[in-house]
Every structure is written in structure tokens, then in C-alpha cells.
Amino acid sequence: MTFAILNGDIVNRAEAKVDIEDRGYVFGDGVYEVIRVYNGKMFTVKEHLERFERSSANIGIHLPYDVEQITGMLEELVEKNNLQLGIVYMQVTRGAAPRVHAFPDQNVTPALTAFTREMPRPLAGLANGVKTILTEDIRWLRCDIKSLNLLGNILAKQKAAEQSCYEAIQHRGQDVTEGSSSNIFIVKNGIITTHQSDNLILKGITKDVILQLCSANNIPVEERTFTLDELAAADEVFLSSTTSEVMPIVELDGKKVGNGAPGPVTRKLQELFVAEVENQCGTL
Template identity: 70%
Template structure:
């Protein structure tokens, strides 16, 4: 039996259902998080919960549990499901109310759901790298909110998939923003460059870990907007996300980067990232470096 968290209770996952008038279902009126699990432990849990609460507050939802309570419930869920490697998916919506674009009034309680997903690290892709395409960023202007409204991201990811690629690198005009489900980094003159964390991108938890690793290990790093031309001329390109970690990008729009092999700075950051995982969650059995 698998278990899920529904409004503070851990129950049989098959029984975890919400009403058809839940605003998450009808409007995408909610936010979510994905937390990575290594060795049965949650990686960067505090940062994920902080972003989860901030995203909810940004759209006027007050989560009916403290971060400590959420952490304890997720820990219990992990134990119940005996998850060693994979993810926790968690979302909160504004709750159940008659369909109306205006926020409901009265005693409407937010709906909180979480469940676990088994999954292994993408070691082969981490070692060999992945391909990407370019696509215009058609999303709204509050990408810093981890909203349930992901149609723009889905359309970009589907376009990449149809072309046999792992990711779609999005851009607004000449400015590169982020991937459909990742943050994008380039290496230029030995410096790691990634888009500043503002309303046009999601402030990635993995991205922030990478920035800290760069600073601690004397790798030059800069948060700023970079252009399509800089992307094309980059010495190295990599992406980051909760599930993709530090993922080399070896080809964009059919053009190979570094002859189609991961670069040395990307590889160094992969090794440093694995050490950070081990620091928080214990030794990894299967490693890239």
C-alpha cells in the first residue's frame, strides 16, 4: 500500500481525492514544490519549504500548517512509503468553493496534498549530457511563483520532446530566461553566468546551491541576463533542477557544444554537488564523479 498526505492526514493514496470544485483543478489556483530524496532523506528541505510558503503567500494563500509541521508530516510520509530515492510532490490550492474567478469569501480551507514518487538519479545523462532546443518564452510575468499554471512550460517541453531533446531553453526576444523546467547556466571566459533571480524566472533551489558552491570553491560566478549570442558562443552550458541536478547541455538546435562532451567546470560542479548531497543525506552508492 502507498500513502499520501491530504490536509494533514496520511491516508491510503487511493483514497486521496479532492472535490471537482477545488480551485486547483478549475483554475490552477495554487502552488507546488518537488523535493528530492536521497537515502531516504529530504535534500534542501528548509529551502523548499521556504519557497513553498513564499509562493503561496504571493497569491494570497495561507498554508494551514507551519514549516516545521510540514517537514514532520513529509518525514512521516517518507517513512510510511519506505522511499529511498525519488521525489516528494506537494501542492496547496485555495480550496473548494463554487466556481468564481473572484477569491472565495468565508471559511474556505486550503487543500494540501503530498505524495512520493520513486525514481533514480539520471546518471547516464549526467555523464554524457543532453540536447536542447530554443523557444520563445510565452509565459506570464510572475515566473518566480511556483504556480500550478504550467501550460507555457508544458508546450515548451513538449516541443523539445518532439524534436528528441531533453529541454527547451526559453528566451524573451534576445534575452535567455530559463528552461521549461530548469535554470540555465553558461560558462564564458571561465565564469559561470546565470539569469538573476527576478520575476522572469523561478529562483531554483538547486541553482542557489550551485551559486554557493561556486563562491566557496573560487569559481567565478555572475547572476545577470545573457543573450542568445552569448549562449551560442558559450564554452560550456548546463542546466539545473531538483531532479536534474547539474546537467551538462552538449547540443543546442543541432549545434554541438565543446564537440558534444561536458566541460570541466560543469564536471567540477557535478562533483561538488554530489559532495553536498552526501553532506546532507549520506553517502551515494552510484555517483557521476
């Protein structure tokens, strides 16, 4: 038997059901988080839950539990499911109410759910790098909110999958934003550049870990908008996400990035990231 969280209770996952008029189902009216688990421990759980709380507040959902309470629930869920390597997925919706576009009455209780899933580290990609494509960013203008509304992301990811690529790198005109489920970094002459954390991208937790590692190890970083031309001319390109860690990109729209192999700056960051994970969660 596996377990899930349903509105504060840990229940048999098969019994974790929500109302057919839950606003997450009919409108995508909610937010979510994905937290990595290594050695049975959640990595950067505090940062994920702070972002979860912030995303909820940005769309006017008041979480029915505080961060400490949710942390305790998730820790118990990981333990009961004996999850060693994988993810915790959690979301909150505005709750179940008759289908009307405007918010329901305040007496409607938000619905909090969570489950776990085993998921190995993507070791082949981490070692050899991955292929990507470019696609126009068609999403809304509040990408900083980790919303359940992911149709734009899904269409981009599917376009990549149809071309046997790992990720789609999105751009608005000439400006690169982020991947369909990742943040994007370029390296030129030893300097890392990544899009500033604003409304056009998600403020990635793994991205923030990378920026902290760069600061601690004197690796120069610029947070600014960069262009498709800069992307094409980069010595190295990599992406980051909760499940992809620090992932080298070796091909873009069928063309090699640099010499077509993961570069030295990316390799260094991979080493630093693994060391940080091991510091928090134990040996990988």
C-alpha cells in the first residue's frame, strides 16, 4: 500500500479522491511544488515550501496549514512510503465549489494533496549532456507563480519530445526566458549568464542553489536577459531543475553547443551541487 496526503490526513493513495468540481480540476486554479528526495530526505524543503506559500498568496489562496505543519506531513509521507530516491509532488487548489469563474465564498476550504514517486537521478544525461530545441514562449505573464496552468509548458515539452529532445528552450522574440520545466544558463569566457528572476520565469530552487554555489566559489555570474544570438555563441549551455540537477546541453536545434560535450564550468557546478546534496542528505 502507498499513501498520499488529502487535506491534512495521510490516507491510502487509492482512496485519495477530490470533488469533480474542485477548482484545480475545472480551472487549474491552484499551485504546486515538486521536492527532490535523496536517501529518504527532502532536499531544500524549506525553500520549496516558502515558494509554495508565496505562489499561493499571489493567487489569493490562504494555505490551511503553515510551513512547519506541511513539512511534518511531508516527512511522515516520505517515511510511510519508504521513499529513498524520488520526488514529493504537492498542490493546493482553491477548493470545491459550483463552477463560476469568480472566487467562491471564503468558507470554501482549499484542498491540499500530496504524493510521492520513485525517480532515479538522470545519470546518462548528467554524464553526456542532452539535446534541446528552441520554441517561442507562449505562456502568460506570471511565470513566477508555480501555477497548475501548464498548457504552454506542456506544448513546448511535447514539441521537444517529438524531436527526441530532452527540453525546449523558450524565447520571447530574441530574448531567451527558460526551459519548459527548467532554468537555462549560458557560459561565455568563463562567465555564467542566466535570466533574472522576474515575472517571465520561475524563480528556480535549484537555480538559487547554483547561484549560491557560484558566489561561494568565486564563479562569475550575471543575472540578466540574454539573446538567442548569445545562446548560439555560448561556450557551454546547461539547465537546472529539481529533477534534472545541473544538466549539460550539448545540442541546440541540431547544432552542437561548443565542442558538443559538457564543458568545464558545467562539470565544476555538477561537482559542487552533488557536494551540497550530500551535505544535506548523505552520500549519493
